[in-house]
Amino acid sequence: MSAEIPKDSWSGTVRTVTLGATPAEGGTRSHVVTVGGQKTLPFMHFEQVAPNRPVVAVEIKDRCPEDWSPLLLEVWGDAAISPAAWAKQAEAAGAHVLVLALSLTGDDGKPTTPQAAVAATKAVLEASGLPLLVFGPGQAEADNELLVAVAEATKGERIALGICEDKNYRTIVAAALANGHCVTARSPMDVNLAKQLNILIHDMGLPLDRILMDPTTGALGYGIEYGYSVMERLRLAALQGDAMTQLPMIVTPGFEAWKTKESKVGRDVPEAWGDWRERAITWETLTAVTLIESGADIVVLRHPESVRRVRQAIDDLMTVPETV
Numbered sequence: 001m002s003a004e005i006p007k008d009s010w011s012g013t014v015r016t017v018t019l020g021a022t023p024a025e026g027g028t029r030s031h032v033v034t035v036g037g038q039k040t041l042p043f044m045h046f047e048q049v050a051p052n053r054p055v056v057a058v059e060i061k062d063r064c065p066e067d068w069s070p071l072l073l074e075v076w077g078d079a080a081i082s083p084a085a086w087a088k089q090a091e092a093a094g095a096h097v098l099v100l101a102l103s104l105t106g107d108d109g110k111p112t113t114p115q116a117a118v119a120a121t122k123a124v125l126e127a128s129g130l131p132l133l134v135f136g137p138g139q140a141e142a143d144n145e146l147l148v149a150v151a152e153a154t155k156g157e158r159i160a161l162g163i164c165e166d167k168n169y170r171t172i173v174a175a176a177l178a179n180g181h182c183v184t185a186r187s188p189m190d191v192n193l194a195k196q197l198n199i200l201i202h203d204m205g206l207p208l209d210r211i212l213m214d215p216t217t218g219a220l221g222y223g224i225e226y227g228y229s230v231m232e233r234l235r236l237a238a239l240q241g242d243a244m245t246q247l248p249m250i251v252t253p254g255f256e257a258w259k260t261k262e263s264k265v266g267r268d269v270p271e272a273w274g275d276w277r278e279r280a281i282t283w284e285t286l287t288a289v290t291l292i293e294s295g296a297d298i299v300v301l302r303h304p305e306s307v308r309r310v311r312q313a314i315d316d317l318m319t320v321p322e323t324v
Helices: 070-081 083-093 114-127 140-153 170-179 191-203 224-239 253-258 276-293 304-318
Strands: 016-019 033-036 055-061 097-101 132-135 160-164 182-186 211-214 298-301
Touching: 055 083, 055 304, 070 083, 070 276, 070 304, 083 097, 083 114, 083 304, 097 114, 114 132, 114 140, 140 160, 140 170, 160 170, 160 211, 170 182, 182 191, 191 211, 191 224, 224 276, 253 276, 253 298, 276 298, 276 304, 298 304
Parallel strands: 055 097, 055 298, 097 132, 132 160, 160 182, 182 211
Antiparallel strands: 016 033
C-alpha cells in the first residue's frame, strides 16, 4: 500500500541573482553563476526541485593575511602571496565563485590605495574566468574609497560589491548602480533588520535581482543555532510572499569557523580534541553544510579540503530520491 506524501504549496519564490558576465554580455567571465529561484524549503525535492544549486565560494586576499591560521597559509603556500596565483589555485580546488577580500593596509603597513585594490582585482579577473565578489576591508571610509574604484574599473563584469551595512551602503550601492554590479547586504542576526536593509538598498534604485542577502551567522558551537533559525525564518517569509526577503542568501562560514579556538589553535588544547587539521576542516565543513541546509545559496570557505567536502555534500543533497 502506497502512502501519499503531504506537500506544502507556497505563494512566493526566491529571486535569482546572476554573478559574472561573459564576453557576449560585456564581461570577460568564462561563464556565469545563478543562485536562487527556489519555490520550497531547501532540498524538499518531492515538492519542487530547486532550479539552482548552492555554490561554494573561496575567499582569497589581495596580500598574504597575517591573521589566518597557519594551517591555511600552509595549504595555500606561495599562492597566498599573489592574488592571481591564489585565484588560479582556488579555481583548481573547486571554487564556483571567488571572493577577493581587500586588506586595510598593504605589505608596507600603509593604507591600501584604490590603485592597489584595482590592480589586485584585475589580476584576479585575468587569472580566472570565475565570477567574482569583492569585499572591502570592513571600515566605512576605506570600503567606500576602494570599492568605488574597483566598481569603475570592472564595469561590465557584474561583480558583487560588499559589504553593504545599514550605516554604510549608499556609496557602495551607487557604485553598483553606475557600473552594472551586484551588492551583498549584511545585517545582524535579525529578520526585520535584514529586511529593512534590503528595502533601503532597493529604495536607491538597485533591482532586487542584484542584491545578495547576508544575514550573518556564527560558527558551529558559537551561535549557529540562532543564525540557522534566522535564515530559516527569512526563507519562510520569502516563500510566503514577502518580496523584501525573497533574495538569495550568502554567508561566510570560513571566516566564522577559522576564528574559533578549535580551528585556529593547535597547541595547549585538550587531547580529546584530536588532530588539529582534521578538527579545523571539520569545523568549517559542518558550519557550511548546516547553513546550506538552512537556506544558504552561497557559502564562502577558506580551506580547499572543506571545499571538496562541501561540494560533495551539495551533490548528495541535490540528488532527487526515487519515490515508489
